[in-house]
Amino acid sequence: MEKYIYDNSNGLWYELYGDYYLPCLVIPEEEVHPIGIWDRKHQQYLREYRPMLYNDLVLSGMLYSYLTDIDTQARNKLDLLVTQLAWGKAMNNIRNRAEEIINAELIFA
Known part of the structure; x- marks a missing residue:
């Protein structure tokens, strides 16, 4: 044979x-890429809660590119949220300062 x-x-x-x-x-x-915190968290999630998708990604050879895409999206979202929250904090500080000025100059003068 x-x-x-x-x-x-x-x-x-x-x-x-x-x-x-x-x-x-x-x-x-x-192609193996360095794995960051968001990659590891999502990989652990896939292993625990979506094992069929995880196995499909491993067997098709697409796991690392998929995780890299997730990591890129997570980093972009983090940057956007930090910027938005910083703007909200600045606006709250400005409003509080304006209320203090009004209280000091008009209300309690």
């Missing part, structure tokens, strides 16, 4: 193991 055979109907190679031919499946190589 041949060690390897090719099946034209599905385009897969098969390797002989004992008495059986098993498909030669290889997970595609993926």
Whole structure:
């Protein structure tokens, strides 16, 4: 029996193991990116609560690009929220200062 055979109907190679031919499946190589805090949190969430999606991403070789996209979105959202909250804080400080001036000059004068 041949060690390897090719099946034209599905385009897969098969390797002989004992008495059986098993498909030669290889997970595609993926470019690995450094993982940050948002990547790790989302990866842990996928492992615990969405295991089918996690396995699909791992087997398709898309996990790291998916996590990198999530990390980029999270960082952009964080920057936007920090800017918006800083603006709100500044406006509250201005309003409080204006009320103090009105109280000091008009109400309690």
